Amino acid sequence: MTDLHPNPTAATDAGGLFHDPATLADMDAWHAAVDDIRATTPVRRVEAPDHKPFWVLTKHEDVFAVSRDREHWKNTWESVLGPEPAPEQLAQMEMSGMVPRSLVHLDDDDHRQHRAVTNDWFKPAAVRHRQPRIDEIADTFIDKMRDMGGECDFAVDIAQPYTLRVIMDIYGVPEADEPLMLDLTQGVFGANDPEFTGEGGDPEARLLQSLMTFIQYFNEITQDRRARPADDLASIIANGEIDGCPMGDSERLWYYIIVATAGHDTTSFALSGGMEALLRNPDQITALRARVGDEDRADVIARASDEFIRWTTPVRHFLRYPTQDMTIRGVEIPANERVLLSYPSANRDADVFADPHRFDAFRPDAEKLLSFGVGAHFCLGAQFARREIRTFLGKVLDQVDHIEMAGDPSWSLSHFVSGVKHLPISYRFA
Numbered sequence: 001m002t003d004l005h006p007n008p009t010a011a012t013d014a015g016g017l018f019h020d021p022a023t024l025a026d027m028d029a030w031h032a033a034v035d036d037i038r039a040t041t042p043v044r045r046v047e048a049p050d051h052k053p054f055w056v057l058t059k060h061e062d063v064f065a066v067s068r069d070r071e072h073w074k075n076t077w078e079s080v081l082g083p084e085p086a087p088e089q090l091a092q093m094e095m096s097g098m099v100p101r102s103l104v105h106l107d108d109d110d111h112r113q114h115r116a117v118t119n120d121w122f123k124p125a126a127v128r129h130r131q132p133r134i135d136e137i138a139d140t141f142i143d144k145m146r147d148m149g150g151e152c153d154f155a156v157d158i159a160q161p162y163t164l165r166v167i168m169d170i171y172g173v174p175e176a177d178e179p180l181m182l183d184l185t186q187g188v189f190g191a192n193d194p195e196f197t198g199e200g201g202d203p204e205a206r207l208l209q210s211l212m213t214f215i216q217y218f219n220e221i222t223q224d225r226r227a228r229p230a231d232d233l234a235s236i237i238a239n240g241e242i243d244g245c246p247m248g249d250s251e252r253l254w255y256y257i258i259v260a261t262a263g264h265d266t267t268s269f270a271l272s273g274g275m276e277a278l279l280r281n282p283d284q285i286t287a288l289r290a291r292v293g294d295e296d297r298a299d300v301i302a303r304a305s306d307e308f309i310r311w312t313t314p315v316r317h318f319l320r321y322p323t324q325d326m327t328i329r330g331v332e333i334p335a336n337e338r339v340l341l342s343y344p345s346a347n348r349d350a351d352v353f354a355d356p357h358r359f360d361a362f363r364p365d366a367e368k369l370l371s372f373g374v375g376a377h378f379c380l381g382a383q384f385a386r387r388e389i390r391t392f393l394g395k396v397l398d399q400v401d402h403i404e405m406a407g408d409p410s411w412s413l414s415h416f417v418s419g420v421k422h423l424p425i426s427y428r429f430a
Contacts, residue, residue, distance in 0.1 A: 015033060016048065017030060017033055017034060017037075018046060018054075018056055018081065018317065018340055018342065018415065019046070019048045019051055019081050019415055020048075020415065021193070021413040021414050021415045021418070022413060023415075024316065024411065024413070024414065024415060024418050025410075025411045025412075025413055026411070027344070027411065030344070031344070031345075031348055031357065034058060034342070034344070034345045034348075035348070037056075037058055037345075038058040038059060038345055038348075038349065042057070042058045042059045042062065042329060043055065043056075043057060043062070043328050043329050043331040043333075044056045044058070046340075050083040050084070051081065051082075051083060051084070052084050052338060053337070053338075054081065054319070054337070054338035054339065054340055055333055055337060055338065055339045055340065056339075056340045056342055057328065057339060057340065057341055057342060057346075058342050058345040058346070058349075059329075059345075059346065059349055059351070060346040060347070060349035060351065060352040060368075060370065061349075061351070061352075062328055062329070063341045063342065063343065063345075063346040063370055064346070064370065064374055066320055066328075066339065066341060067320075067341065067370075067373055067374040067375045067377065068374060068375040069375075070107070070108070070375065070376055071323070072322055072323050072324065072326060073320040073321065073322055073323070073326075073339075074107050074320065074321050074323055075104065075105050075106065075107050075318075075319075075320065075321070075377070076105065076319075076321055077099050077100045077101070077105050078319065078338075079100070079104050079105050079318050079319050080317070080318065080319065080416050081317065081319060081338070081340060081415065081416070099250070100254055101248070101250040101251045101254045102251075102254035102255060102257065102258035103115055103255070103258060103377075103380065104258060104318070104377070105254075106251075107376075111376060111377075112376075113242050113243070114240075114242065114247070114251060114255065115380065117236065117237065117240035117241075117242075117247065117255070118233060118236055118237065118240075118255075118259075118380070119380070121170070121233055121236065122380050122381060122383060122384065123383075124383055127383040127384055127387055130170070130384075131387065131391075133166075133169060134166055134387055134388060134391050135391060137162065137165050137166055137169065138162065138388075138391045138392050138395055139395070140162075140165070141158050141161065141162040141165075141392070142392075142395050142396075142399060144157065144158065145157075145158060145400075145427065145429075146429060150426055150427055150428060151406055151424070151425070151426050151427075152424075152425060153422055153423060153424055153425075154272055154275055154423040154424075154425045155268070155272035155409075155420050155421055155422050155423040156421070156422060159268045159269075159271040159272040159275070159423075160182060160264075160268045160272075161178070161182075162268075162271075162388070162392060163264040163265075163267040163268040163271065163388055164178050164181060164182055164264045164268070165178065166264070166267075166384065166388055167259070167260070167263035167264045167381075167384070168181060168260075168264075170232065170233050170263075170384075171232060171233045171234050171259070171260065171263075172225075172230055172232025172233065172234045172235065173221075173234070173260075177217075180213075180217070181260055183210075184210045184213055184214055184217075184260075184261075185210075185260070185261045185264070185265050186210075186265075187206050187207060187209065187210025187211075188207060188210050188211065188214075188257075188261050189261060189265050189412075189414055189416060189417040189418075193412050193413035193414060193421075194413070195412075195421070196412075211257070214253075214256070214257050214260070215253050215257075218252075218253055218256040218257070218260075219253070221234050221238065221256070222237075222238040222252065224238075225238035225239065226238050226239060233259065234256070237252060237255050237256055237259075238252070240252065240255070259380075259381070262315075262379075262381065262417075263381050263384070265314070265417055266314040266315055266385065266417060267314075267381075267384070267385040267388050267389065268419075269312055269314035269412075269417070269418065269419025269420065269421075270308050270309045270312045270314055270371075270385065270389060270419070271308065271388070271389050271392060271393075272419060272420040272421075272423050273308070273311065273312035273314070273419045273420040274304075274305075274307070274308025274309070274311060274312055274389065274393075275308075275423060275425075276405070276409050276420050276423050277308070277311050277312075277359040278304075278308075278359070278361065279403065279404060279405050279425065280359070280405075281359055281361075282404070284359070284360075284361045284362075285397075285403070287361070287362070288300065288301075288304060288361055288397055289397050292394065292397050292398070297394075300362070301390050301393055301394050301397075302386070302390060303361065303362055303363060303364075303366055304361040304362070304393060305386055305389040305390045305393055306363075306366035306367055306369060306386070307359065307360060307361055307363045307366045308389055308393075309366075309369055309371045309372075309385070309386070309389070310347050310353070310363070310366050310369035310371060311347075311359055312371075312419050312420075313343045313344040313347045313369075313370075313371045314371070314417055314418065314419045315343055315371065315373075315416070315417055316342070316343060316344055316414075316415055316416055316417065316418060317340045317341055317342055317343060317415070317416065318340075318341055318343075318373070318377075319338050319339065319340055319341070320339050320341060321336050321337070321338065321339065322334075322335050322336065322337065322339065323335060323336075343370050343371060343373075346370045347369055347370055347371060352365065352368055353365050353368065372385075399429055399430055400427050400428070400429055400430065401428050401429060401430040402427060402428040403425060403426070403427040403428075404425065404426055404427070405423070405424065405425055405426075406424040406425050406426040407424030408424075409422060409423045409424075410422045
């Protein structure tokens with residue numbers, strides 16, 4: 001990594017850009033502020049109320065390099081930025097199984113072995129095999145758009161339930177339970193958003209209650225799938241083994257939770273946010289329609305979908321911890337300190353992406369996106385996410401003659417996973 005800024009920066013709170021959910025409700029303003037940080041202090045130390053100091057990496061090159069270096073950079077159960085729990089809170093979390101032990105948090109042999117349990121379900125060939133079912137589900141929600149008479153909230157009425165239906169269909173969760181899964185996901189990822197907090201208005205209580213309900217639900221799923229295995233992902237996890245022994249209770253439960261939550265919320269935000277960007281550039285809709293009839297249709301839609309994912313970057317960060325003192329761009333980072341990998345910043349780095357703040361459905365460099373991470377922790381569900389977006393975008397371009405925004409979009413309040421949560425649109429079918 002090049003040494004562009006040899007002097008460590010003084011501690012600063014960076015205006016709450018990386019830990020305050022409210023700052024991510026206006027991504028244009030956020031990117032404008034982070035552009036300056038990336039240009040002047042790309043390795044930045046941050047102090048914030050109720051948080052231990054942490055470092056932020058904003059350059060694509062640095063986020064990529066740290067993500068690839070499994071020897072010197074590790075995960076812990078604290079993979080997402082948050083207030084430091086008191087010792088008694090941590091002890092209670094450990095006793096109740098609330099300390100995360102998912103693929104996101106595991107490393108090395110633990111990570112490889114647990115990832116292998118479901119890996120076959122997420123390989124490209126396996127995902128291609130499910131394309132007819134993805135098409136069928138997409139058609140259901142295209143029909144729903146028809147039935148809604150030309151106006152809807154695309155995020156709430158279409159993107160959320162469509163992406164949820166795909167992952168729950170793979171899981172084997174009954175359609176009747178999908179509203180519960182959506183509510184619990186919002187409780188995990190959107191607990192800081194007043195719209196999702198619930199009657200009590202306490203984010204921590206909302207998060208805890210959602211996790212406890214997830215645990216109860218998936219304990220029942222485990223019992224059922226062990227007694228009656230089916231051809232679904234829930235059965236694979238319920239009966240998964242590590243070194244010939246049943247997967248640990250905590251690891252199994254967190255496996256369920258991470259797939260159930262990350263498997264649709266991120267894709268939903270990429271679809272709704274990408275559609276919002278596309279509607280702000282109607283000339284690109286016209287250009288896409290002109291191209292999707294060509295022989296390069298698949299490539300055109302794939303590029304546009306990757307631009308949806310680059311532009312939105314629903315996962316805002318993960319943390320990594322250096323195993324020894326490390327130096328990045330001349331800045332020394334002590335061993336075991338928190339280092340935040342800023343994916344939205346990396347995805348707008350002008351050293352990698354030409355004119356990065358221009359939404360370009362035909363962008364030739366979109367495949368360099370870091371929205372799915374890179375290396376050992378590359379998103380397990382990336383193939384599904386891409387296919388879901390490509391499938392729905394293609395059907396909209398084929399069947400919807402006119403589409404435009406019918407009101408102002410709004411963004412969820414979360415510093416971890418967030419995006420466009422409301423997108424009023426009007427449209428006309430061909």
